[in-house]
Amino acid sequence: xxxxxxxxxxxTIDTAVRALHERTxxxxxxxxxxxxxxxxxxxxxxxxxxxAHLNQKFEELLQQDxxxxxxxxxxxxxxxxxxxxxxxxxxxxxxSRAEEAYHQxxxxxxxxxxxxxxxxxxxxRTRFFExxxxxxxxxxxxxxxxxxxxxxxxxDRALEAVAAGFEEQTRFPEAAAWEKPMGKxxxxxxxxxxxxxxxxxxxxxxxxxxxWNTVPGMYASLVTGNPVIIKPHPKAVLPxxxxxxAVQKVLQENGLNPDICQLGVDADDHLITKDLAEHxxxxxIDYTGGTEFGNYIESLPxxxxxxxxxxxxxxxxxSVDDIDKVAQNLAFSVTLYSGQMCTAxxxxxxxxxxxxxxxxTVPYAxxxxxxxxxxxxxxxxxxxxxxxxxxxxxxxTAARVKDAASLKGKEVLSTCEFQHPMFxxxxxxxxxxYEVDATEKESYSRELFGPIVLVIKTRDTAQSIQxxxxxAQNYGAIxxxxxxxxxxxxxxxxxxxxxxxxxxxxxxxGGIYVNQNASFSDFHVTGGNPAGNAxxxxxxxxxxxxTWVGFREPAAG
Numbered sequence: 001x002x003x004x005x006x007x008x009x010x011x012t013i014d015t016a017v018r019a020l021h022e023r024t025x026x027x028x029x030x031x032x033x034x035x036x037x038x039x040x041x042x043x044x045x046x047x048x049x050x051x052a053h054l055n056q057k058f059e060e061l062l063q064q065d066x067x068x069x070x071x072x073x074x075x076x077x078x079x080x081x082x083x084x085x086x087x088x089x090x091x092x093x094x095x096s097r098a099e100e101a102y103h104q105x106x107x108x109x110x111x112x113x114x115x116x117x118x119x120x121x122x123x124x125r126t127r128f129f130e131x132x133x134x135x136x137x138x139x140x141x142x143x144x145x146x147x148x149x150x151x152x153x154x155x156d157r158a159l160e161a162v163a164a165g166f167e168e169q170t171r172f173p174e175a176a177a178w179e180k181p182m183g184k185x186x187x188x189x190x191x192x193x194x195x196x197x198x199x200x201x202x203x204x205x206x207x208x209x210x211x212w213n214t215v216p217g218m219y220a221s222l223v224t225g226n227p228v229i230i231k232p233h234p235k236a237v238l239p240x241x242x243x244x245x246a247v248q249k250v251l252q253e254n255g256l257n258p259d260i261c262q263l264g265v266d267a268d269d270h271l272i273t274k275d276l277a278e279h280x281x282x283x284x285i286d287y288t289g290g291t292e293f294g295n296y297i298e299s300l301p302x303x304x305x306x307x308x309x310x311x312x313x314x315x316x317x318x319s320v321d322d323i324d325k326v327a328q329n330l331a332f333s334v335t336l337y338s339g340q341m342c343t344a345x346x347x348x349x350x351x352x353x354x355x356x357x358x359x360x361t362v363p364y365a366x367x368x369x370x371x372x373x374x375x376x377x378x379x380x381x382x383x384x385x386x387x388x389x390x391x392x393x394x395x396x397t398a399a400r401v402k403d404a405a406s407l408k409g410k411e412v413l414s415t416c417e418f419q420h421p422m423f424x425x426x427x428x429x430x431x432x433x434y435e436v437d438a439t440e441k442e443s444y445s446r447e448l449f450g451p452i453v454l455v456i457k458t459r460d461t462a463q464s465i466q467x468x469x470x471x472a473q474n475y476g477a478i479x480x481x482x483x484x485x486x487x488x489x490x491x492x493x494x495x496x497x498x499x500x501x502x503x504x505x506x507x508x509x510g511g512i513y514v515n516q517n518a519s520f521s522d523f524h525v526t527g528g529n530p531a532g533n534a535x536x537x538x539x540x541x542x543x544x545x546x547t548w549v550g551f552r553e554p555a556a557g
Contacts, residue, residue, distance in 0.1 A: 046129020217286025501528020
């Protein structure tokens with residue numbers, strides 16, 4: 001064990017713990033990819049490193065004796081296979097190796113574990129650009145989002161989990177002399193406590209955010225002493241494979257078994273997620289993805305689960321200062337990464353009587369048209385549109401957008417494939433907008449993943465709030481945007497959506513959007529509605545990964 005790592009990184013961990021308490025802006029890893037921050041040649045070198053992976057075996061992992069080499073990724077920009085092959089291991093091999101590593105890792109002190117994990121993040125800092133290009137060509141995210149989300153933002157979320165785990169494991173003393181007065185004599189006991197990890201942890205990744213959604217659970221389990229098997233989505237492996245390789249290298253350098261953190265990929269013809277999830281030795285499961293499989297994960301007996309599933313996110317329009325600024329903000333929110341974000345808004349509730357703006361009322365039809373016009377203007381802006389929209393990760397998403405005509409509603413804005421200026425073969429489609437009657441609940445009471453907006457005409461704001469709350473309670477919601485200049489309406493929305501376990505962003509215009517969540521400040525998912533049963537990073541996200549066990553004996557003499 002390199003004890004210098006604690007000296008090297010403890011101040012970073014302490015600062016991160018303080019940031020958790022203060023909830024103000026804190027970012028350890030700068031999100032600006034400029035040469036001044038990361039070096040003059042960082043982007044070029046990252047792109048070259050990414051290209052060097054293509055059509056090769058990924059041999060950085062310190063996992064011995066693979067049973068096969070597999071890979072299924074393809075670029076949404078090129079619509080061509082990446083050709084990267086990863087070592088395949090059977091679920092039994094992965095779990096048995098994790099179980100063996102567990103008994104070494106659980107005996108490492110929390111401060112040492114935390115320092116090792118921060119060291120791995122510092123190593124990853126030098127690979128943010130490489131990870132960015134890997135993210136682009138597996139998810140379809142545009143370059144800037146790929147860099148920020150998979151690089152610095154993911155690293156900050158990982159650091160947040162490390163800080164929370166470190167704090168919760170050091171909250172209580174390791175030992176205490178306990179003495180109870182009994183009159184003529186005192187009872188004296190020596191007491192010690194240990195934070196005992198639960199066991200093998202499985203983290204199931206998603207196709208659209210392969211590191212941002214994976215590292216919180218991964219690092220939360222690791223910092224609390226649990227070995228981790230990362231099971232990435234078969235179409236988005238490379239970004240998280242780079243992360244796992246970095247962690248394994250730091251573990252090995254410190255005399256530890258690299259199997260403490262393993263990558264478990266699916267065979268080309270055999271998905272292994274269920275085999276891993278149902279294995280009796282697997283005690284912890286983190287999952288991001290669709291609701292149906294998420295419900296299955298939550299139903300497994302004997303497992304502690306942390307899920308983020310699908311949600312139906314709402315926008316409530318009541319009154320505004322400037323309707324045009326609001327429309328521009330909402331247009332960006334639905335266009336960003338072509339709506340392929342768990343926080344993207346879908347259901348826009350607009351009162352039939354229109355939206356108050358300053359001293360006048362903007363009629364309902366005009367509100368809808370302004371939103372459509374703002375989306376069109378953004379999509380058609382050659383300097384902005386392609387770099388915001390990115391590409392569509394899954395062909396099924398593109399098909400869903402084109403099939404939106406099957407909804408019982410009136411088309412306001414149709415989709416079109418746009419020509420990406422840098423990638424002629426990119427899989428693309430632009431946002432669609434449909435008007436749906438408030439009575440057609442079947443149409444808007446499910447997540448329509450991708451760039452699909454449903455405008456729902458309501459009697460008034462009270463009905464808008466009621467339906468948005470009902471959607472969140474019954475089907476889940478991860479975000480909600482609300483626009484009102486009335487303090488009483490604002491309080492009503494906070495109260496009702498709070499009961500539905502849904503965070504609300506009020507009156508956003510300019511450069512901040514309902515889609516965005518800040519590390520160390522915003523809790524991502526609340527665990528309070530069907531969109532997920534966990535929230536990173538609140539204390540429960542780490543506390544449930546270990547058990548406090550006490551030991552006591554009479555004091556000598």
